[in-house]
Amino acid sequence: MATGHPTRGTTGTNRLRRVDRWLAEQPVLRGRRSPLVVDLGFGASGATTFELHERLARRIPGVRVHGVEIDPERVATARAQLERLGPRVREAVSFGRGGFETPTPGDEQPLVIRALNVLRQYDEPEVPAAWRLMLDRLAPGGLLVEGTCSEIGRVASWIGLGADGPETFTISLHLGALEAPSIAAERLPKALIHRNVPGERVHELLRALDDAWTREAALAPFGPRQRFEAACRRLRDAGWPLPLEPRRWRLGELTLPWSAVAPR
Numbered sequence: 001m002a003t004g005h006p007t008r009g010t011t012g013t014n015r016l017r018r019v020d021r022w023l024a025e026q027p028v029l030r031g032r033r034s035p036l037v038v039d040l041g042f043g044a045s046g047a048t049t050f051e052l053h054e055r056l057a058r059r060i061p062g063v064r065v066h067g068v069e070i071d072p073e074r075v076a077t078a079r080a081q082l083e084r085l086g087p088r089v090r091e092a093v094s095f096g097r098g099g100f101e102t103p104t105p106g107d108e109q110p111l112v113i114r115a116l117n118v119l120r121q122y123d124e125p126e127v128p129a130a131w132r133l134m135l136d137r138l139a140p141g142g143l144l145v146e147g148t149c150s151e152i153g154r155v156a157s158w159i160g161l162g163a164d165g166p167e168t169f170t171i172s173l174h175l176g177a178l179e180a181p182s183i184a185a186e187r188l189p190k191a192l193i194h195r196n197v198p199g200e201r202v203h204e205l206l207r208a209l210d211d212a213w214t215r216e217a218a219l220a221p222f223g224p225r226q227r228f229e230a231a232c233r234r235l236r237d238a239g240w241p242l243p244l245e246p247r248r249w250r251l252g253e254l255t256l257p258w259s260a261v262a263p264r
């Protein structure tokens, strides 16, 4: 039986580009040959599953992507789309019905599961059990990425989880016309979205990020990339445990250990 319930199928071409870029750089995928990656809850069309495959295939030879959806009509739609694509994609991408228990062809354990914009339509208390089911399906050393983004993917955040639970938290923002980094508050993963209140770490983080962004306003004429990088440096200097990643900061992206934002 598929665990979970069908929710709105909203999806869109290119909306998951930020998380896919991050995924493609994760050590777990580096040097692997033909790993299996699952796209859980792909939505009303297979678009973001095909994109996931295309992006990963540039770096990871033979990568295979299996889309899992709880709504059988969406599986049929994606399979029909797949039939119209070329043999290279047809050999590497597949779709099947299922829920958080994450069924795969031949019951193979996936190395990575991407579940984006799925848990946001569940209740917060349902999150740990859903995580557990997906984590229990991962191959040893595997990675679950679970998060949320805006309709066109300009605001995104996600949690990276290993077998023992959450490990990292990432915010990724389109910097053009960014007014305040706390825009991320609207697109936090379900485990954090109700925690953006005084006394919680994620609230402190978003306030500190806004404050750092404001204090770096003098850099605005040099462009938002330099300004965001400086804001991240400022956060780090203030004791936030950001790894030194200026290249990613300039893309509007920062990662922290989960312990820096974990609910109290």
Ligand SMILES: C[S@@+](CC[C@H](N)C(=O)[O-])C[C@H]1O[C@@H](n2cnc3c(N)ncnc32)[C@H](O)[C@@H]1O
Residues within 6 Å of the ligand: 003, 004, 005, 006, 007, 008, 009, 010, 011, 012, 015, 016, 040, 041, 042, 043, 044, 048, 068, 069, 070, 071, 074, 098, 099, 100, 115, 116, 117, 118
């Ligand atoms: C909002 S869409 C997200 C689509 C795509 N991942 C994206 O971000 O553009 C969420 C999809 O997750 C599916 N879904 C919800 N719960 C699920 C579950 N437990 N297992 C598999 N799919 C699920 C819904 O049916 C829906 O199509």
